Amino acid sequence: xxxxxxxxxxxxxxxxxxxxxxxxxxxxxxxxxxxxxxxxxxxxxxxxxxxxxxxxxxxxxxxxxxxxxxxxxxxxxxxxxxxxxxxxxxxxxxxxxxxxxxxxxxxxxxxxxxxxxxxxxxxxxxxxxxxxxxxxxxxxxxxxxxxxxxxxxxxxxxxxxxxxxxxxxxxxxxxxxxxxxxxxxxxxxxxxxxxxxxxxxxxxxxxxxxxxxxxxxxxxxxxxxxxxxxxxxxxxxxxxxxxxxxxxxxxxxxxxxxxxxxxxxxxxxxxxxxxxxxxxxxxxxxxxxxxxxx
Amino acid sequence: xxxxxxxxxxxxxxxxxxxxxxxxxxxxxxxxxxxxxxxxxxxxxxxxxxxxxxxxxxxxxxxxxxxxxxxxxxxxxxxxxxxxxxxxxxxxxxxxxxxxxxxxxxxxxxxxxxxxxxxxxxxxxxxxxxxxxxxxxxxxxxxxxxxxxxxxxxxxxxxxxxxxxxxxxxxxxxxxxxxxxxxxxxxxxxxxxxxxxxxxxxxxxxxxxxxxxxxxxxxxxxxxxxxxxxxxxxxxxxxxxxxxxxxxxxxxxxxxxxxxxxxxxxxxxxxxxxxxxxxxxxxxxxxxxxxxxxxx
Numbered sequence: 048x049x050x051x052x053x054x055x056x057x058x059x060x061x062x063x064x065x066x067x068x069x070x071x072x073x074x075x076x077x078x079x080x081x082x083x084x085x086x087x088x089x090x091x092x093x094x095x096x097x098x099x100x101x102x103x104x105x106x107x108x109x110x111x112x113x114x115x116x117x118x119x120x121x122x123x124x125x126x127x128x129x130x131x132x133x134x135x136x137x138x139x140x141x142x143x144x145x146x147x148x149x150x151x152x153x154x155x156x157x158x159x160x161x162x163x164x165x166x167x168x169x170x171x172x173x174x175x176x177x178x179x180x181x182x183x184x185x186x187x188x189x190x191x192x193x194x195x196x197x198x199x200x201x202x203x204x205x206x207x208x209x210x211x212x213x214x215x216x217x218x219x220x221x222x223x224x225x226x227x228x229x230x231x232x233x234x235x236x237x238x239x240x241x242x243x244x245x246x247x248x249x250x251x252x253x254x255x256x257x258x259x260x261x262x263x264x265x266x267x268x269x270x271x272x273x274x275x276x277x278x279x280x281x282x283x284x285x286x287x288x289x290x291x292x293x294x295x296x297x298x299x300x301x302x303x304x305x306x307x308x309x310x311x312x313x314x315x316x317x318x319x320x321x322x323x324x325x326x327x328x329x330x331x332x333x334x335x336x337x338x339x340x341x
Numbered sequence: 342x343x344x345x346x347x348x349x350x351x352x353x354x355x356x357x358x359x360x361x362x363x364x365x366x367x368x369x370x371x372x373x374x375x376x377x378x379x380x381x382x383x384x385x386x387x388x389x390x391x392x393x394x395x396x397x398x399x400x401x402x403x404x405x406x407x408x409x410x411x412x413x414x415x416x417x418x419x420x421x422x423x424x425x426x427x428x429x430x431x432x433x434x435x436x437x438x439x440x441x442x443x444x445x446x447x448x449x450x451x452x453x454x455x456x457x458x459x460x461x462x463x464x465x466x467x468x469x470x471x472x473x474x475x476x477x478x479x480x481x482x483x484x485x486x487x488x489x490x491x492x493x494x495x496x497x498x499x500x501x502x503x504x505x506x507x508x509x510x511x512x513x514x515x516x517x518x519x520x521x522x523x524x525x526x527x528x529x530x531x532x533x534x535x536x537x538x539x540x541x542x543x544x545x546x547x548x549x550x551x552x553x554x555x556x557x558x559x560x561x562x563x564x565x566x567x568x569x570x571x572x573x574x575x576x577x578x579x580x581x582x583x584x585x586x587x588x589x590x591x592x593x594x595x596x597x598x599x600x601x602x603x604x605x606x607x608x609x610x611x612x613x614x615x616x617x618x619x620x621x622x623x624x625x626x627x628x629x630x631x632x633x634x635x636x637x
Contacts, residue, residue, distance in 0.1 A: 233366070
């Protein structure tokens with residue numbers, strides 16, 4: 048039974064991936080233990096490895112990207128699910144968002160280097176001069192910064208948010224809209240107090256899944272974030288993420304550094320799997336809930 | 342929600358609620374306008390990317406780009422023929438592994454044991470695999486292939502890409518099989534065919550166009566990815582000699598050249614972006630076209 052074999056292979060593949068990475072990471076896990084997670088130094092020359100700044104960078108860049116992308120994605124999803132626009136125009140908007148998803152990560156990176164970095168450098172310096180007393184906006188402002196990476200990440204996760212939010216908005220039963228209009232509500236009163244609350248779990252799920260995507264996104268971030276392991280509160284200073292760390296250091300690493308990078312990779316797998324399982328669970332519950340309304 | 346409802350109840354039906362209804366109309370318009378503005382805002386970066394890639398990618402576009410090797414640092418001239426070939430070879434290797442595995446597993450899940458725990462486990466794992474960051478595929482191929490063979494190679498890059506696209510192929514193939522009407526199977530069993538004959542001679546040919554759509558989407562995905570091949574296939578200035586050699590790819594070329602201080606290399610990176618985006622878009626369009634006749 049080739050088909051049975053293929054199925055078993057697929058299932059074991061995930062276990063094999065996790066197992067292989069943990070196995071290769073074992074020297075670092077046994078040597079550094081949990082100190083790896085809480086350590087703030089990463090210097091391969093002295094064989095000191097700590098990923099706390101990188102973990103914070105990963106969480107901060109993904110969260111910021113989500114914060115920027117969620118309103119935009121929700122606005123587009125509303126456009127695509129309600130009848131504001133004639134179907135032809137909706138089709139064009141949908142095509143444009145799908146095009147965003149088709150552009151390779153490395154092209155976003157290249158574009159970011161020549162468009163977003165100069166912009167952030169120019170306006171970042173102005174902002175840091177005026178509002179530098181706020182720790183998040185403290186100078187000196189760099190082009191290669193957490194903010195730059197988050198801006199581009201926001202674009203990259205937009206299609207995820209739009210697609211999943213749209214399908215949960217479309218799933219809101221038509222009778223609910225009709226009921227709301229019949230009570231005299233305007234279109235936006237209907238959207239804000241009936242449609243969005245009903246679709247809320249699906250919108251939350253789109254956010255969680257987009258967060259997972261943002262955490263794992265590698266190339267554009269590696270090209271834009273500045274790759275610095277120094278802890279900083281400012282959005283305008285360089286930072287790093289787990290995936291960018293792997294992308295930058297793997298090719299030249301040897302000895303215990305490979306092992307330490309495998310440890311970092313294992314953490315990334317754990318985080319993204321956790322986030323994705325949570326997102327899928329929320330999504331599944333939504334589908335059940337809206338199925339009951341029909 | 343209840344507090345706003347009772348508040349507006351007073352004005353909903355009252356004759357002198359004029360001011361409020363103006364406010365409600367205004368709010369309605371304002372929010373629609375806001376929604377338009379936010380949607381248009383997302384068009385700006387997209388157009389910026391597309392225009393810049395075309396504008397900066399076109400000047401160097403010539404036959405040389407596709408037939409010549411990248412220039413040495415600081416030199417002008419040359420192209421990235423080896424990177425295009427390398428990308429195609431690695432995508433090919435990834436298909437060799439992932440297409441049979443994905444389709445066979447999909448057949449098992451949908452035809453042989455659709456309600457078994459094994460089938461739900463396969464679906465669950467495939468879902469989880471889609472959520473795994475692409476760089477993890479590279480890390481795994483590095484651990485499993487590069488560290489065993491002590492060599493960066495096209496094979497390692499291909500295997501990394503295979504893991505990346507396996508869930509896409511599996512899940513689209515399963516949907517494709519699901520789309521074949523049940524009557525087809527009943528008719529086949531009715532004339533005395535075995536389950537094997539039914540699957541291979543009736544169901545699979547019927548589902549083939551939709552399965553190929555999934556494969557083309559996977560090709561588009563694999564061709565555009567950088568992270569899985571970055572430290573598995575590495576890069577090479579030369580033509581590919583065998584699959585056990587470090588191999589150039591378009592995406593890694595863009596990454597490497599983008600940070601070089603040489604103007605010509607940066608121009609090459611833009612041209613490579615143009616070629617890569619064209620390749621990915623072409624695969625996506627092909628995916629739609631293959632499936633289109635089935636819809637009519």
